[in-house]
Amino acid sequence: MKLTRILKINEKEFYDFLENDLLSNIYQSSGKELSVEDIKKGLRYSKYDNNAHTRIDITILEYKRGEFYKAQIKSLMDTITISYETEVVDEGLRIIFNQNIESFEKEKHNKIMRMFSEAVYYGRMTDTLYDIEKKITNLREGIVEPVKPKPLEHQQLTNLFSKKSDRV
Template structure:
């Protein structure tokens, strides 16, 4: 099987401030980390070299997450490793007049080239860019909703939707 690397870079300006972005990022990370570890960590523990593992019940596999670099207000970089793939993501931020400029990088180490002719590869990359854009705008939405006191509704079929979302988010 021939494999090649896929790296994607996306820049968006979000209508949020730097403090809110990093508060959200740290809260989200700590929520995930503290579910997986036996001890409670705090924001000061989020730094280069922090590692934790979690079990993905849907994929029946362990996922290892390593924070490769972190400096609040500037950047965050992590590596997500599973049996199937290794993905590195990073956020670099810069305050601009319009809000917060976020540069989102995603590097996917393995990708089955023979399954992707040029047209299919272009389609797959478009899907990934769409997901990356959705991720950034979802972060913005959650931050703004939180500031407004808006709680996201829980759908009765949320477990079913979660399963479908996982199904449709598999690599193309």
């Protein structure tokens, strides 16, 4: 699925954000400190998705700062390929966002279900781009986003409930 939007950001801001986000994800998942020069075709890393309780493998398929970024995200459930192609325009930065979800393409949907699913995916893709724009704008204006607390791990929940039951 392909979606094109023009964001009110510049090319440098977009690629700085993309690179910082990528390097931060790699550091959080592996403890490895990489540099911008390490972001290139073939870079791979894995992280654990707490929501899905599974490992996710990410591979950069293509990267050229100022032009495009393409990555494959693989889990036990699915393989997703995303890409961003960018072009500077008078209004800001035109981003062509492509997303291919392997399981969606393989499944046979009736026409109504396919249209509904596509609408949901396009909505999520649009949200992703506007979230990026908002984060970049906030960085530009010095607005710090509140830090969301991490979800409690299984052991912490067990401890919490056992303490509660001891008091009763």
